[in-house]
Amino acid sequence: xxxxxxxxxxxxxxxxxxxxxxxxxxxxxxxxxxxxxxxxxxxxxxxxxxxxxxxxxxxxxxxxxxxxxxxxxxxxxxxxxxxxxxxxxxxxxxxxxxxxxxxxxxxxxxxxxxxxxxxxxxxxxxxxxxxxxxxxxxxxxxxxxxxxxxxxxxxxxxxxxxxxxxxxxxxxxxxxxxxxxxxxxxxxxxxxxxxxxxxxxxx
Amino acid sequence: xxxxxxxxxxxxxxxxxxxxxxxxxxxxxxxxxxxxxxxxxxxxxxxxxxxxxxxxxxxxxxxxxxxxxxxxxxxxxxxxxxxxxxxxxxxxxxxxxxxxxxxxxxxxxxxxxxxxxxxxxxxxxxxxxxxxxxxxxxxxxxxxxxxxxxxxxxxxxxxxxxxxxxxxxxxxxxxxxxxxxxxxxxx
Numbered sequence: 001x002x003x004x005x006x007x008x009x010x011x012x013x014x015x016x017x018x019x020x021x022x023x024x025x026x027x028x029x030x031x032x033x034x035x036x037x038x039x040x041x042x043x044x045x046x047x048x049x050x051x052x053x054x055x056x057x058x059x060x061x062x063x064x065x066x067x068x069x070x071x072x073x074x075x076x077x078x079x080x081x082x083x084x085x086x087x088x089x090x091x092x093x094x095x096x097x098x099x100x101x102x103x104x105x106x107x108x109x110x111x112x113x114x115x116x117x118x119x120x121x122x123x124x125x126x127x128x129x130x131x132x133x134x135x136x137x138x139x140x141x142x143x144x145x146x147x148x149x150x151x152x153x154x155x156x157x158x159x160x161x162x163x164x165x166x167x168x169x170x171x172x173x174x175x176x177x178x179x180x181x182x183x184x185x186x187x188x189x190x191x192x193x194x195x196x197x198x199x200x201x202x203x
Numbered sequence: 204x205x206x207x208x209x210x211x212x213x214x215x216x217x218x219x220x221x222x223x224x225x226x227x228x229x230x231x232x233x234x235x236x237x238x239x240x241x242x243x244x245x246x247x248x249x250x251x252x253x254x255x256x257x258x259x260x261x262x263x264x265x266x267x268x269x270x271x272x273x274x275x276x277x278x279x280x281x282x283x284x285x286x287x288x289x290x291x292x293x294x295x296x297x298x299x300x301x302x303x304x305x306x307x308x309x310x311x312x313x314x315x316x317x318x319x320x321x322x323x324x325x326x327x328x329x330x331x332x333x334x335x336x337x338x339x340x341x342x343x344x345x346x347x348x349x350x351x352x353x354x355x356x357x358x359x360x361x362x363x364x365x366x367x368x369x370x371x372x373x374x375x376x377x378x379x380x381x382x383x384x385x386x387x388x389x390x
Binding site: 010017045049053054056057058064065067068071073 | 223249329
């Protein structure tokens with residue numbers, strides 16, 4: 001067989017694949033008739049295939065399906081939420097807007113620098129703002145991260161953020177607000193923004 | 204069947220996880236069989252074929268529904284099997300002596316691991332032998348031989364499953380057949 005051309009073995013495989021041309025098939029047949037070694041080789045290949053094909057049919061163990069279903073990730077809700085979000089772009093836009101807005105408000109809240117509205121007759125001692133006795137402040141006062149002591153009069157609103165408002169015999173014509181909580185601060189900012197908005201249209 | 208499968212796929216993609224159970228039930232035996240023949244071990248075959256279904260579920264959105272689902276699924280499974288085979292390169296050989304046993308080797312371990320009635324032993328021996336011969340093939344030849352002669356898939360399908368050119372599949376089948384022939388002649 002060592003003297004037989006290699007293409008004979010190639011033809012055998014073409015034959016086994018069912019892809020042999022008529023021409024090759026005739027050459028192969030002719031060769032097999034006169035060469036017993038190649039005939040043997042061909043038989044062995046056919047037997048090999050028959051051997052593998054006699055493998056028993058294997059089935060999956062019982063409860064296989066259940067086991068697979070148990071192993072699946074619990075992704076049902078995730079898909080549901082994604083689809084809901086895709087269907088309601090306005091809600092998503094509003095949520096994103098709100099997120100950014102509250103982020104800005106929170107950042108201005110956590111800014112703990114002392115500040116006070118500039119009014120001509122205020123006395124500032126460290127982080128304490130004093131409206132002296134006998135003085136009248138015309139306009140609003142906003143104190144941030146500091147205390148406010150009013151001994152005189154204020155002709156306007158008073159707002160103290162992150163600080164204390166102390167007054168004994170003071171006269172304040174407007175509203176007095178003391179803000180210490182984040183949520184109150186947010187509420188105040190929102191209100192202020194709404195007021196600005198309304199004023200903008202009034203003007 | 205393809206129409207039913209595609210319908211179930213659409214349901215799964217819409218979030219209906221239970222629709223996937225029909226897909227599992229349709230393909231479980233074929234997929235398990237491929238894994239069992241590739242790995243030669245029931246526990247591993249079960250683990251890998253389940254894993255293949257889980258991966259198919261997770262990546263279902265990437266499946267092109269114009270194509271054949273079984274091809275895609277078998278591809279996931281054969282890739283997992285080949286990975287597993289390569290990871291556990293034999294650290295023992297079947298004919299190596301088992302420590303602490305006098306002349307016993309792994310063949311006798313395998314044979315004695317299951318008790319069977321006499322009349323089925325004859326049949327059992329042939330089946331054991333088939334699996335043994337398949338697992339002696341390198342993973343390159345094993346996958347094509349299993350897909351061609353156990354699953355009886357076309358060369359074209361095998362080429363898609365294994366993601367290799369048709370010519371390569373043919374060469375591997377030819378060499379796989381020759382390797383098996385030699386194995387059988389030596390015994």
